Amino acid sequence: MCCQLPEGGGRWVGSGQEFQEIQPEFRELRMIKTKRVLSALALSVGSLMCASTAWSQHGTDVSQGDWPDYNGNMAAQRYSPLDQINADNVGDLEIAWRLPTGDFGDNPEYNATFTPLEVDGVLYTTIGSQRDVVAIDATSGEVLWQWESIDSQERYDNAPRKGSGRGLAIWRDGDESRLLVITPGFYLVSLDAETGTLDPEFGDNGIIDMQEGLRLGPGREDIDIGSSMPPFVMNNVVVVGPAMAVSMRPPSMANVKGDVRAYDVRTGEHLWTFHTIPRPGEFGYDTWLDGSADYTGNTGVWAPMSGDPELGHVYLPVEAPTGDRYGGDRPGDNLFGTSLVAVDIETGERQWHYQIIRHDIWDWDNPAAPILADLPNGRKIVMQVTKQAYVYTFDRETGEPIWPIEDLPVPAGDVPGEWYAATQPFPTKPAGFDRQGITEDDLIDYTPELRAAALEAIQPFRLGTNLYSPPSVRGAEDGTQGTLSLPSATGGANWEGAAMDPETGMLYVPSRTVVAVLSVAKDENSDIDYSMALGVRVPRAMGLPIVKPPYGRITAIDMVEGEHEWMVANADTPSIIADNPALEGVDLPRTGVETRSGLLLTKTLLFAGEGTGGGPYLRAHDKQTGEIVAEIEMPGTQTGQPFTYEHNGKQYIAMVVSGQGQPSELVAYALP
Template sequence: RTGGRPRSKFNTKGDIRGFDVRTGELLWTFHTIPARGEVGYESWLTGNDITGNSGVWAAISGDPELGHIYLSVEDPTGDYYGGDRHGDNLFSSGIVAVDVKTGERQWHYQFIHHDIWDWDVPSPAIIADLPNGRRVVMSVTKQSWVYVFDRLTGEPIWPIVERPVPAGDVPGEWYSPTQPFPTRPAPFDRQGFTEADLIDWTPEVHALALESIEGFRLSSIIYTPPSLTEAADGTRGLLSLPSSTGGSNWESSALDPETGILYVPSRTQLQVLSLAKNPESDIDFSQGFGVRAPRVQGLDIVKPPYGRITAIDMNSGDHLWMIANADTPDRIANHALLEGVDLPRTGVPTRSGILLTKTLLFQAEGTGAAGASPIFRAIDKQTGEIIAEIDLPFNQTGLPFTYEHDGKQYLAMFIGGGGAAAELAVYSLP
């Protein structure tokens, strides 16, 4: 069992295997947790023999011309405590290029040394030939960064700089002194959380938000580590942005091959990183025992937008535009504390599904959690302006997709949830 509360430090390793599709013969095995004598073994100071996970949750991308596949690797056991696996822990929480015929590593890049935030890579690597001539592979991550590499050599397209990060005070934990920070593109969502990020629509709301964070640690630095539920300084955990669900997540993004513009949905939602002993586990500390992110009478305490879509020119690394992914939900617009307040378009912290076509960007708001509405939008790709909206019978649950039949184009998505039966909704274009 994996996750924030693994039952044991002894877990199954996430090896990647290649098979002959005609015969079923096993051709090769790549160890995402390197065996003794393999490249990367030296990055495990302890725990290499017992630690598991570091598999590949997302689909595997490939370049048939190069004969490379690109592995988006998850974190090792456990998600928030690495006291049994000291060291950087290659090849976890990064990307690895592997020869599809032999299983031999071609190159790798680790996004997080010794991941203790559950910020593993959630979606497939994006293979792209950009209009500027670069042949790249990109990873869109929970940390709200897009990492961009030459897909043959693994060289970063823009510098990625190792910068010092804070150490923590959890007993037995090991902390990397630095982490990699991409210099371009800029983050597409929030990183770090301080008092300046609190809602301040009215003096009363701001005062209540300040009161709600008493007893928690705050930090403006993204790689500030988790802390104890009962820390020596009296705090109950760290308030973290982004959360372990992103930033970006499995819904990933969409790239326009003609322009090189990447469209990224993301969410802004606080998480408490708070470690305590799990009596059902042999791991010293686990995450998430009864300490919840603070709220003000049901309101998120972080300034909006709570969900967004960002357009990034991957030729230059420049951000082009950003919009909230939804209108302001009723639970905020009609809140008693906000009567008479002129609110911005807040969006919602959901996994919004997008679909990119030659002429438009289509977007749905995701499941009904957090106030998402059953709405499907057409958006101008160049400006982010909403061109049209239609009501869906139920909320979107899977990513929208498109197909053509008898010369006519259709848009489709799975909808349902919240007690509604799953359905496939299909719409035709004029």
């Protein structure tokens, strides 16, 4: 036997050896199938190695060639200083190894979005439909061990966020290493990183039931809460933000509240809870009128978090309250809905906050990890990229805006019973990185016929000429079916976030330009007055998007000056547009695709895929100009975030790809 088997719960599987022991109280949660992980799971050459042999290298951050956080580091910069792969040789990249995911979990995943961590030559990641955890040799793709999730079938079936999720977190202290993962059924689990076994010193034999201690929605028997993002670990504290089901058509105005909770990473002791919807007497409770804070839910933190270990601040990108399209039953500004909140990592006490949208009725949650940077001019900032295509920028210690944010009037609507905020905050710098609001000038005009078709297509709708033009009723008195809005509820930016170059102060933001219809109607199956209307489609003109391209883009922003440097369309013009008969003879620009790419920054290059729904290409861009240096065709479309690491003198770039009718797979590239 080449590895010492652990004592206590969990299971180690690898190198032909099998170990299985489940804590007694969890024996009935899920039937565990003992199985041998064969090297055939990874399409690479080499024998399966024991986990301990892969820990011979040490390194704890991107400067030493590792990728120990979901976004590379606690600052969420998605940057690595590695430069073995550069503009001169990036076109020579070839597949080093591939790991199919179809054999993990009860059902194959065809659109996996997880991003592994890499430390000392070992990748750690969630995988499979049940969100198992595996350790993988970073140079060969061989699976070293696998831990199977402990959710019961009922707990899993009722989970609002299923599947492999986006990943996990790691904690290290000397020779100790732990992996922290949240299961679909909402258990927080601590695993020994070397063996994959449950940590008996953490919580209840390695497990904390996150459904305990919730503030449930009055009258709701279901527990609509879970998470797909990794927990956040800093200063020996693990912080968990929750996610609920999408709230476009909620079954009730009441729901479980999205409180953020923190635990001692060694013992699992509960340290603090931050109430994203304040209790009576707490700061912000008075922003909920008519007692609506008592029953309203959601307002979770489903996006990744970030933190400053020296300040001891963890930054929470809070989502909107219950009812993505209607808030008449929650009158008021609704703190801390759609806010950026800095809390103390040890106590959970609020240090500062900024509400980015008052009384959100657009589903413009804060979707991405706040990005921290020490700029070349000495400023220490935090940036929140948003669905509405702004970068809100603050001093990360005090919360003071770096550039003025103007409070401007916004239009009220006429949905019966709705409460409208009179103003919203508009940053003066940087300018929006995508289209904001829609007018007739935004409509396509390749030919007179297409222009006429676009004008006709918008006739049944109101035009959302202001960024914050509100939803309207389907079948309103003026005969309209809703309000056209730009960006849509999926951005702008979304969970992919952005990438920050700490050496130059340049921020790179991927975004999409997609029109949405903000239309509400009565819902007989809910006690909420209005929900998203069904059956109202986004208009098109002769099969084409009604607005001008680009439909997917990458924007480079100088965060020292707050000015845009360049913008490029992301992806070539898709055939569904290029081959449209209405465009015959038209000299089209490069349109990009209606997807959001995952970005990776290295010392010399910006890497971008095309994201879910795009093509199977990874492009390397010149960071200074946006010019494409190389284009690599992959086995599938990039759906997980790309990341990079170096081990044994070789740099790798890896990511999850999906599509082509096959289950998702993890693919790593390297130079020959």
